Amino acid sequence: MSDGRTGEEGRFGPYGGRYVGETLVPALDELTASFRAAMADPAFVAELDGLLANYVGRPSPLTLAENLGRAVGGARILLKREDLLHTGAHKINNCVGQALLARRMGKTRLIAETGAGQHGVATATVAARFGFRCRVYMGAEDVQRQALNVFRMRLLGAEVISVEAGTRTLKDAMNEALRDWVTNVADTHYLIGSVAGPHPYPTLVRDLQAVIGREARQQILATEGRLPDACVACVGGGSNAMGLFHAFVDDKVALFGVEAAGEGIATGRHAATLTAGRVGVLHGSKSYLLGDDDGQILPAHSISAGLDYPGVGPEHAWLKDSGRARYLAVTDREALTGLELLARSEGILCALETAHAIAALPAIVSEIGSGKLIVVGLSGRGDKDMPTVAAALGVTLPGARR
Amino acid sequence: MTGGPTRIARRFAALQQRGEKGLIVYLTCGDPSLAESAALVIEAAAAGADVIELGVPWSDPSSDGPVIQRAMERALVAGGTLRRTLEVVAEVRRWSEVPIVLFGYYNPILALGPERAAEAAARAGVDGLLTVDLALEEAEELDGPLRARGLDRIPLLAPTTTPERAARHAARGSGFAYYVSLTGVTGAGHLDAAAVGDRVRALRPALGSLPLAVGFGVKDAASARAVGANADAVVVGSALVQAIHDAQGAESRLHAVRSLVSTLKSALTDGTT
Numbered sequence: 001m002s003d004g005r006t007g008e009e010g011r012f013g014p015y016g017g018r019y020v021g022e023t024l025v026p027a028l029d030e031l032t033a034s035f036r037a038a039m040a041d042p043a044f045v046a047e048l049d050g051l052l053a054n055y056v057g058r059p060s061p062l063t064l065a066e067n068l069g070r071a072v073g074g075a076r077i078l079l080k081r082e083d084l085l086h087t088g089a090h091k092i093n094n095c096v097g098q099a100l101l102a103r104r105m106g107k108t109r110l111i112a113e114t115g116a117g118q119h120g121v122a123t124a125t126v127a128a129r130f131g132f133r134c135r136v137y138m139g140a141e142d143v144q145r146q147a148l149n150v151f152r153m154r155l156l157g158a159e160v161i162s163v164e165a166g167t168r169t170l171k172d173a174m175n176e177a178l179r180d181w182v183t184n185v186a187d188t189h190y191l192i193g194s195v196a197g198p199h200p201y202p203t204l205v206r207d208l209q210a211v212i213g214r215e216a217r218q219q220i221l222a223t224e225g226r227l228p229d230a231c232v233a234c235v236g237g238g239s240n241a242m243g244l245f246h247a248f249v250d251d252k253v254a255l256f257g258v259e260a261a262g263e264g265i266a267t268g269r270h271a272a273t274l275t276a277g278r279v280g281v282l283h284g285s286k287s288y289l290l291g292d293d294d295g296q297i298l299p300a301h302s303i304s305a306g307l308d309y310p311g312v313g314p315e316h317a318w319l320k321d322s323g324r325a326r327y328l329a330v331t332d333r334e335a336l337t338g339l340e341l342l343a344r345s346e347g348i349l350c351a352l353e354t355a356h357a358i359a360a361l362p363a364i365v366s367e368i369g370s371g372k373l374i375v376v377g378l379s380g381r382g383d384k385d386m387p388t389v390a391a392a393l394g395v396t397l398p399g400a401r402r
Numbered sequence: 403m404t405g406g407p408t409r410i411a412r413r414f415a416a417l418q419q420r421g422e423k424g425l426i427v428y429l430t431c432g433d434p435s436l437a438e439s440a441a442l443v444i445e446a447a448a449a450g451a452d453v454i455e456l457g458v459p460w461s462d463p464s465s466d467g468p469v470i471q472r473a474m475e476r477a478l479v480a481g482g483t484l485r486r487t488l489e490v491v492a493e494v495r496r497w498s499e500v501p502i503v504l505f506g507y508y509n510p511i512l513a514l515g516p517e518r519a520a521e522a523a524a525r526a527g528v529d530g531l532l533t534v535d536l537a538l539e540e541a542e543e544l545d546g547p548l549r550a551r552g553l554d555r556i557p558l559l560a561p562t563t564t565p566e567r568a569a570r571h572a573a574r575g576s577g578f579a580y581y582v583s584l585t586g587v588t589g590a591g592h593l594d595a596a597a598v599g600d601r602v603r604a605l606r607p608a609l610g611s612l613p614l615a616v617g618f619g620v621k622d623a624a625s626a627r628a629v630g631a632n633a634d635a636v637v638v639g640s641a642l643v644q645a646i647h648d649a650q651g652a653e654s655r656l657h658a659v660r661s662l663v664s665t666l667k668s669a670l671t672d673g674t675t
């Protein structure tokens with residue numbers, strides 16, 4: 001479970017750690033120990049691998065995207081297709097693993113926070129599959145813009161709580177989930193959906209998502225006979241990016257994370273935590289965040305609910321400071337263009353989160369030069385975003401309420 | 403400020419000498435306004451509060467229940483920050499020597515920098531800090547700056563805390579230990595005084611001479627007396643915040659504070675004689 005870079009468990013350079021109330025510390029200790037034991041237990045690993053293969057649908061393909069490569073300035077682009085997994089995004093990788101852990105710890109109830117609803121859907125899915133009671137916290141604003149996913153969660157048997165506090169988005173949903181956890185810690189596992197939160201979550205979620213990069217590495221070695229020149233992924237909390245990056249961190253592979261610049265960094269209405277944030281403590285770990293001089297957390301903004309978060313996983317903070325990864329930011333408008341570009345060039349409708357990674361490709365190609373081999377994390381599919389995209393493009397869908 | 407017992411230590415020593423239970427009350431600084439906060443604190447002290455926990459407004463109070471969350475939101479609208487809270491403390495110090503603990507979350511302290519925050523707190527007349535999301539494992543970054551200025555760092559204990567861990571808390575913290583009576587957020591209702599008594603008796607030997615305060619779920623004379631039976635002090639938070647909120651106008655807010663605090667204090671005093 002050591003992150004392999006900083007020595008001290010749960011720390012990534014000065015970042016990470018455990019900034020939580022005393023009540024939760026024993027639960028985090030238990031989770032840490034349980035995860036370590038599980039990963040060393042061949043029966044657990046075999047069960048996880050079996051579920052990933054036969055329930056989630058792994059390995060996901062690595063799709064050559066020649067049209068896209070031409071369109072972004074001349075690159076050989078391979079798309080790691082997490083959008084093809086059960087439930088439609090990478091989030092399920094983490095949820096299956098944590099559900100098995102929760103069962104191993106004897107917990108009977110799962111709670112989760114969700115922004116885009118993808119993590120909520122994935123949590124509701126594993127709760128149904130493994131027989132947990134399930135409650136998902138979602139900011140009231142996100143409940144509105146991701147109505148389809150709310151419906152999916154409820155069909156799967158989860159209770160969805162619309163959180164009215166604060167900015168009514170993901171950060172407030174996470175506060176509410178923490179309140180639930182501290183109250184029900186005896187029987188409840190908090191299934192955090194990204195590489196954020198107190199130790200061990202950033203490590204645990206990364207290790208469960210690392211299958212993305214592990215597969216991509218094998219696949220690209222098999223088909224291209226070499227490692228990529230660069231990996232690119234969108235960054236909200238940072239789990240699909242960490243999952244892709246982890247297998248390449250020790251190689252000569254450039255790593256690019258793409259954040260949401262919202263309406264533009266200069267407008268202050270963005271979610272580009274690493275690009276324009278500062279160091280602080282939020283939701284249990286030290287990392288970059290959006291905050292003011294008095295330490296109040298500032299609301300994030302992104303057209304993409306899954307990136308609309310004023311924090312970011314601590315390992316990304318460390319990868320940024322150490323220069324190992326680079327972080328760019330693209331605006332709402334650029335993301336929409338990226339979504340259309342991928343749709344028209346490759347016939348793939350990706351999630352708005354993912355569209356940020358696509359939108360950054362021209363800039364990345366011009367930086368590293370044309371003709372390079374690039375793996376792009378295609379974190380999720382776009383169905384959930386169609387109402388938002390239609391509204392942004394000024395299209396009224398039949399039956400849609402405006 | 404450094405050297406000699408702190409205001410908190412002196413207050414607990416005096417309580418012990420009188421064989422009396424302490425009353426610790428929590429108010430959110432800036433609720434309903436920064437202008438009223440100093441007067442509300444002074445009123446609470448005059449009505450018998452032994453220690454004031456002054457809540458520092460924060461945008462993301464994830465350990466607080468609805469009552470204090472709403473108070474934080476009102477305080478933020480009123481312009482509440484760590485710096486403004488320290489100005490309120492400095493104002494209180496012109497009138498009162500009541501021990502004051504800043505109660506809040508770590509990010510505002512980190513934004514100022516632990517050194518500067520400790521310096522400013524000491525200068526304003528703060529006696530200790532209780533930082534709910536600064537776990538024991540991370541506390542070192544604040545401990546040094548506080549210790550250097552003679553400020554107490556109040557450790558938080560929970561029902562999930564083992565005696566072994568409580569001993570580590572006691573070794574590092576000072577002032578008093580705050581035992582959170584239930585697994586939950588502030589303002590939760592389901593207090594089981596007998597179960598609390600059992601836990602407190604189990605943890606007590608690990609704390610050495612550190613006084614023990616119990617809070618969460620104490621809201622009236624009866625619950626204060628029940629919890630006080632097994633503690634050196636009881637903490638009342640949400641009930642007071644709610645009483646302040648329910649009162650209309652500055653005068654009646656002062657009255658609400660005076661009335662609840664004196665009721666609680668006499669319940670505790672009667673209970674020990």
Ligand SMILES: Cc1ncc(COP(=O)(O)O)c(C=O)c1O
Nearest residue numbers: 118236237238239240306379380
């Ligand atoms: C498809 C998709 N991609 C990316 C994200 C962002 O999360 P992370 O940065 O943890 O991968 C989300 C979050 O909801 C998502 O649904």
